[in-house]
C-alpha cells in the first residue's frame with residue numbers, strides 16, 4: 001500500500017479538487033500530444049466494474065476537430081430552448097458561443113462505454129465517468145483546462161458516424177455507447193468557482 005506521509009501532498013490534493021472548474025474559453029495554442037497521452041493514461045487508471053476497462057476514447061485534433069464544430073453547432077439547436085429558460089441572458093450568449101466555437105479548444109475527446117452483458121449497465125457507465133473525472137484532474141495538473149460535455153448526445157448518431165464508431169463490430173452489436181465529450185486546451189479565462197450546495201446531499205446513518 002502506498003503511503004502518503006507528506007501532509008503537503010494531502011493539502012495539494014484537496015486544493016486540486018477545489019481548483020477544478022469547467023473551462024469554456026481557450027488560448028489558440030496546441031496541446032502537446034504527450035500531455036494528451038498522459039491525460040488519457042490518467043483516465044485509464046480509473047477503477048471499473050469487474051476491471052473491464054470499458055472506456056473507449058476518440059481523440060479529435062487538427063482538421064477533424066475543426067470539422068466537429070458543425071456537430072457542436074447542431075447540438076446547440078437541441079439544447080438552446082432549455083438553456084434560454086434557465087440561464088441569465090449574458091450566460092446564455094456565452095454558452096451559445098461555447099457551442100459554436102468550443103471556446104477555441106484545440107482538442108476534443110469523445111468518450112464511449114462498451115456495455116457488454118457481463119456487467120450491469122449503470123456500472124459500465126459509471127466506470128467511464130470515473131475515467132472522465134481522472135482526466136479532468138490530470139488536465140489541471142498539466143496546466144490545461146477541461147470541460148465535460150453532455151451536449152454531443154444531442155447529435156449522438158451523427159457523432160457515432162463522424163468518429164467511425166458505427167463501423168466497429170461492437171457498435172453494430174449495440175454495445176458501444178457515446179456518453180460525453182471533453183474539450184481540452186490552455187485556459188483563456190478564470191471563471192468563478194460554481195458554488196456547491198452540500199445541504200441535504202448526505203445522510204449519516206448509525
Ligand SMILES: Cc1cc2nc3c(=O)[nH]c(=O)nc-3n(C[C@H](O)[C@H](O)[C@H](O)COP(=O)(O)O)c2cc1C
Pocket residue numbers: 020021022023024098147148149150151152180193194
Ligand atoms: C456529465 C456532464 C455533462 C456536462 N455537459 C455540459 C455541456 O454540455 N456543456 C457545458 O458547457 N458544460 C457541461 N458540463 C459542465 C457543467 O455545467 C459543470 O460541471 C457544472 O456547472 C459545475 O461547474 P464546474 O465544473 O466549473 O465545477 C457537464 C458536466 C458533466 C459532469
